[in-house]
Amino acid sequence: MMREAYTFTKKSQINVVFNQKPQKTPPVHFPIEERLAHEPLEKLEHKLDRLVGMDQVKLMVRELYAWLYVYRKRQEVQLKVKKQSFHMLFKGNPGTGKTTVARLLSDLFHEMEILPKGQLIEAERADLVGEYIGQTAQKTRDLVKRALGGVLFIDEAYSLSRGGEKDFGKEAIDTLVKQMEDHKDEFVLILAGYSDEMDEFLGMNPGLPSRFPIIMSFPDYSGVELLDIAKQMLDDREYTMTVEAQKKFLRLLQRKVQAQEPHFSNGRFVRNAVEKMIRQQAVRLVRENSFDRDALMTIRVCDLMVDDSDHPIISQMGEGE
Incomplete structure (x- = not known):
């Protein structure tokens, strides 16, 4: 018996593939009414793309969209639908x-x-x-x-x-x-x-x-996923971390994940860390009297005051920058 596998593309297509992995196909041009019908999926995909990790959750949300869409189509042709x-x-x-x-x-x-x-x-x-x-x-x-x-x-x-x-x-x-x-x-x-x-x-x-x-x-997020969340938060605020700062922040995040603390706050920890970075950067800029565009946007290693003891990470790791 052939099994159906459904995959969603970012252009609101649903590919049905039999007994093989989905293959790349040329883009399909939907008629205008079909593109309008899938507008909710376009919006959904855009929002899902913004989420870091959560692959199984994203899959379930996409399955839910497909079910809702087919449910409505069955109603349109007066087929039985169960609430x-x-x-x-x-x-x-x-x-x-x-x-x-x-x-x-x-x-x-x-x-x-x-x-x-x-x-x-x-x-x-x-x-x-x-x-x-x-x-x-x-x-x-x-x-x-x-x-x-x-x-x-x-x-x-x-x-x-x-x-x-x-x-x-x-x-x-x-x-x-x-x-x-x-x-x-x-x-x-x-x-x-x-x-x-x-x-x-x-x-x-x-x-x-x-x-x-x-x-x-x-x-829980992995250390790399938590770093991606931090970079996304900073990008939304028009900040960027130096490569060295990213490396050292990742090391801290990996230590936190490996510690397997009960009820670790994941994204909340990262959000608090990002807010501390921004405050620490502001203190440094005022002290240095440096306010050009690049300086205002850049988070450096010395701005990473985000560990549990509220001391700069560099005190434990070495500044390296």
């Missing part, structure tokens, strides 16, 4: 792109006319759990009401299951489950958190696991 739940679980450490992907998906669902508004409502435990009896259920219902027509993203959702017997977190979970049933197809709920903790969380309510058909795992 699909799009509630999701995101598992991974902080700073691995979960919120970014949630925002991307809310835009995609809006573009594909699955959600009429497409807004992303971000929430955490304090937005759902009240201090008094009866307050939690009302807060949770109000939050869902704000999210109708869009996506409700609850980070660190496992925190709802912690607090003991007298805690109102379980009431919030039970209310969420009921709201998912009462407002089926009216919003998408995405729960996010650490992998192990999210597995424990699912055991809090017997109705939870079956309500999340889509589970995405967000692995």
Whole structure:
């Protein structure tokens, strides 16, 4: 039996290949109406290209687009279509792109006319759990009401299951489950958190696991990927790192990754590091009274004050520049 393999090109094509690796093909020129039909994929590809790593997540997002597109085509020719739940679980450490992907998906669902508004409502435990009896259920219902027509993203959702017997977190979970049933197809709920903790969380309510058909795992970034994220952040701010600074920053990042610290903050660590670099560079420029365009843009080794002890990396590695 022949197996079909689907690959997506950056020009919104879907290649179907039988029992072999996808081959390069000449560009296909879609008619105008077909190009317009795939405009959501063009936008999606542009956003995915900006994301570093996350290959499996990107693949799943592309598969989701293809399913939504075919679903709509089946509706157009009056074929049977089964209503699909799009509630999701995101598992991974902080700073691995979960919120970014949630925002991307809310835009995609809006573009594909699955959600009429497409807004992303971000929430955490304090937005759902009240201090008094009866307050939690009302807060949770109000939050869902704000999210109708869009996506409700609850980070660190496992925190709802912690607090003991007298805690109102379980009431919030039970209310969420009921709201998912009462407002089926009216919003998408995405729960996010650490992998192990999210597995424990699912055991809090017997109705939870079956309500999340889509589970995405967000692995930690490698040292090279973290460096790429840093370079992207700096480029967005019109800064650039010298080659020597990149090498030494990469060495720090690789040490952090190899240390396998529990709940390492990944992209958040890099963002904080980049902000420190920029502040340290500003101090150096004022001291040197050097403000030409090249100096204002360049991050040097001596600007890498980003290690845990808040001392310059060069104190440990040697400046070398």
